[in-house]
Amino acid sequence: MKEITPPRNMIRTAILFTVIGFVIYAPVLGNGFLSDDYDSLYRICIQKRIIYKEFLRPMIDISFYLNYLLSGLSPGSYYIFNISVHIINSLLVFRIAFGFVMFDKKDQHLFAFLSGLIFLIYPFHNESIVWLSGRLSSMACLFALLSIIIIRERAGKTANIIAATFYLLGLLCYESIIFLPLIILMITWMKKSSLKKLSVTGLFWLTIMCLYLVVRFLLSGEITGDYGNRIADLGLKRKMLNAGKVFGRLFLPGSENQALLIIGVVVLFFVSLVIYRAIIRKKNSEESSRSKYLSLFIFLVCSLIIPVAFGVSTRTSEGDRLLYFPSVFLCMLMVSTIVWLSKESLTRTITLSIITAYFLVFLEINNLQWVKASSAAHTVLDAIRHRGSRDIILINVPDELEGAFIFRNGLVKALIIYKMDTSGIKIVNYLKRTDYLRTGKITPIRILDSTFLIYPSVRVENQTNQTIQLVNTKNNSYLTVRKDRNLIYYWNKESLVRLF
Numbered sequence: 001m002k003e004i005t006p007p008r009n010m011i012r013t014a015i016l017f018t019v020i021g022f023v024i025y026a027p028v029l030g031n032g033f034l035s036d037d038y039d040s041l042y043r044i045c046i047q048k049r050i051i052y053k054e055f056l057r058p059m060i061d062i063s064f065y066l067n068y069l070l071s072g073l074s075p076g077s078y079y080i081f082n083i084s085v086h087i088i089n090s091l092l093v094f095r096i097a098f099g100f101v102m103f104d105k106k107d108q109h110l111f112a113f114l115s116g117l118i119f120l121i122y123p124f125h126n127e128s129i130v131w132l133s134g135r136l137s138s139m140a141c142l143f144a145l146l147s148i149i150i151i152r153e154r155a156g157k158t159a160n161i162i163a164a165t166f167y168l169l170g171l172l173c174y175e176s177i178i179f180l181p182l183i184i185l186m187i188t189w190m191k192k193s194s195l196k197k198l199s200v201t202g203l204f205w206l207t208i209m210c211l212y213l214v215v216r217f218l219l220s221g222e223i224t225g226d227y228g229n230r231i232a233d234l235g236l237k238r239k240m241l242n243a244g245k246v247f248g249r250l251f252l253p254g255s256e257n258q259a260l261l262i263i264g265v266v267v268l269f270f271v272s273l274v275i276y277r278a279i280i281r282k283k284n285s286e287e288s289s290r291s292k293y294l295s296l297f298i299f300l301v302c303s304l305i306i307p308v309a310f311g312v313s314t315r316t317s318e319g320d321r322l323l324y325f326p327s328v329f330l331c332m333l334m335v336s337t338i339v340w341l342s343k344e345s346l347t348r349t350i351t352l353s354i355i356t357a358y359f360l361v362f363l364e365i366n367n368l369q370w371v372k373a374s375s376a377a378h379t380v381l382d383a384i385r386h387r388g389s390r391d392i393i394l395i396n397v398p399d400e401l402e403g404a405f406i407f408r409n410g411l412v413k414a415l416i417i418y419k420m421d422t423s424g425i426k427i428v429n430y431l432k433r434t435d436y437l438r439t440g441k442i443t444p445i446r447i448l449d450s451t452f453l454i455y456p457s458v459r460v461e462n463q464t465n466q467t468i469q470l471v472n473t474k475n476n477s478y479l480t481v482r483k484d485r486n487l488i489y490y491w492n493k494e495s496l497v498r499l500f
Contacts, residue, residue, distance in 0.1 A: 013113065014091055017120055021087040024121060024360065027367045028130045029079050031374035035400075036133040038410030040064045041073070041417050056216045059173040060136050073417065078132050085138045086129045090120040092145040093328055099152050100296075102289045102336055111332075111339050114352065119331040121356065123363035124249060125324040127317055130370040131405065136174040137321040143170030144177040144325060151184050155191075160201070164208045171212050175306065176325050181205035182302040186295060242311040246304060250323060250330055253362050254316045254403065256437070261314055275337055293336060300329040316403030316433070317366050366403075373404035379496045380407070384420055387487055391424040393470065393479070395458050395490035395499075396431035396443060426479060428458055429472050431491055442492040452499065454490050460499065468500065 022029075033041065040061050043049055045068070050061045063081065071077040094116030103111055128138040143166040150163040163184070170177045181202075188201045248265035255261050279293055303326040312319040334355070342348045376398045384392055398406040407414075407430070415422045435456040436443060446453040450462040457474040468488075470479040481488075488499040 010091075013094060013116070017087050017090050017094075017116065020117070021083055021090070021120055024363060025079075025083045025086075025129060025367065027364070027371050028374075029076065029083075031079060031130070031370060032075050032378055033073075033078075033410075033414070034131065034133075034370075034373060034377055035405035035408045035410050037064075037078075037131075038413040038417060040133065041068070042410075042413040044068055045073075045417055046413075056171075056220045057136060057173060059139055059169070060133060063135060063139065064132075075132070082129050082132060082135045082138065085135060085142055087120065089138060089142050089145060089328075090116045092142070092149065093119045093331065096145065096148055096152065096328075097332055097335075099149075100292060100332070102292050103339060107339050111335055114335040114339075115332045118335055118355070118359070119328060121359045121363060122327050122331055123359050123366060124251070124253070124317075124320050125327045126363060126366045127319070127321040127403070128324040130367060131321075134321045137176050137324040140170040140174035140177045141325045141328065143167065143173065144180050145328065147180060148183065148187065151187050160204060164205070167205075167208060168212055174321075176322055177303075178209065179302050179305050181209055183299050186298055186302075190292070190295060239308060243304075243308045245314050246307045246312055246323070249312050249314060249320065250326070253365070254313055254318075256315055258314065275341070279337065279340055289340075293333075293340070296329055296333050296336065300326055300333060303329060313403065316400075317369070318400070318403040320403075369402045369404040373398075373401045373406045376401065376491070377406050380411075380491070381414065381418070383487075383489055383496055384415065384425060385418070387424070391426065391481075391486045393426045393428060393481065393486055393488045395428045395454055395460075395470070395488070396492070397427055397429070398491050398493075399430045399432050402433070426481075428470055428477075428479065429474065431456075431493070436493050439493065442494050443490075445490070445492070458490070460488070 040051075041064065043051055043061055044065050050058045064078070067078045067081055094112050097112035097115040098108065101108055125137075128134040128136075128141075147163040147166040147170070150159050150166065154162075167177070167180055170180070184205055185198065185202050189198055193201070244265055247269065248261055251268055252261060252264050276297070279290070307322040307326065310319070310322060312322055338348060338351050342351060380394065380397065397411065399408050400406055411427070412422055412425075415425060431443065439455060443455045445455065452460040454460065457472055459471040459473060461469045461471070463469050463480070466482055466484065467480060468483060470481070470488075471477070483500050486500070489496050490499055491497075
């Protein structure tokens with residue numbers, strides 16, 4: 001099949017994707033900073049530096065700094081940035097799909113447009129868009145897609161250097177694209193390159209990868225850090241289990257019902273095998289189209305090495321930013337399968353409508369979790385901000401909400417950034433997901449004589465008319481304070497409640 005030039009209505013597609021992107025992510029535009037967001041802001045506003053230790057990811061601080069110049073500590077521009085990067089990536093997927101010719105002209109247009117659109121509304125990489133610090137993976141993907149476009153559409157040393165530069169910039173965002181050279185090598189092979197050129201290309205990209213690892217070690221003092229230890233600790237069985245989890249999370253939301261999730265993964269696996277067999281054995285398809293379909297599958301496998309190595313949560317959306325780059329090839333595979341197997345317009349419309357509805361439902365459910373998480377963070381910070389001259393004691397500070405981070409990290413740094421007196425803040429404990437799942441709608445509190453028993457591990461005892469003692473039974477820590485000098489709040493999973 002002859003390559004098809006991208007259509008002249010690219011501007012209209014960009015406008016359409018922009019409108020859809022901001023409409024579906026409108027609920028999170030009013031969210032605030034959460035968890036690790038404050039780490040970056042602290043480095044920028046207080047320490048005046050860019051992070052090198054542990055991870056060589058300076059692009060998060062650079063992008064946050066640009067947002068800070070635009071809107072200070074008002075988070076609006078930060079969320080607009082995240083959504084805009086995602087929209088740009090959707091357009092790049094659209095562009096790549098056009099160059100990946102598998103169908104005749106009409107179906108190729110449909111394949112490219114729907115690949116970009118499905119990627120735009122795909123819900124299981126949501127963390128990259130709705131969490132400000134999650135932009136690391138979407139920015140890394142952006143540079144990876146630019147590298148693919150350069151290699152796919154250009155040739156020569158200059159093209160390789162530009163593509164390698166994008167690759168390195170992407171690695172300075174997030175390591176999720178580190179195996180991009182495998183995809184680049186596959187693309188080079190698909191261009192009917194000679195064995196010599198393939199060898200030279202492979203050596204060039206291996207050199208670039210090694211250069212990155214050396215620079216990373218010299219600047220940060222390590223290559224993998226704790227993540228490397230996590231990978232080394234995984235045996236073959238654990239890696240196979242991770243592969244099953246990742247495969248399931250490509251199509252399914254996290255759930256506490258693990259048995260149902262396992263059934264879903266098994267069903268999806270066999271359905272995928274049936275579909276793949278039907279595609280490969282389709283008689284009226286060209287050999288080049290089948291090989292490109294197989295190539296998309298190989299691209300997906302290469303991009304999934306990192307998620308499989310680290311694993312993703314099957315209970316919540318936590319960690320689904322690792323699925324952002326792989327979802328590029330997943331969406332292209334899904335759409336090409338529909339276009340290939342269904343020639344009737346009605347069948348295609350029904351199938352795509354079901355997929356679209358399914359994706360949008362779970363995307364908005366996840367958006368709502370992050371809105372609730374942001375509201376919880378705002379409530380806690382607002383109580384601290386308006387405490388007056390008294391100190392404040394916090395019990396059950398919310399850690400996360402179904403994968404949406406709240407104050408897992410960064411609360412103390414948030415107080416410093418907002419110029420609040422940290423000496424007047426005492427945190428008794430954090431409420432973890434594993435704790436609140438054992439309760440009902442709210443965490444229970446019992447009153448026994450003059451003692452408040454606050455689930456899961458805090459006891460508040462009246463000692464005298466003026467003093468109370470707070471005991472964290474989990475770590476046996478004690479805190480004795482005066483009632484008239486302190487405000488005491490506890491988070492009951494739904495709201496911040498004043499105890500004294």
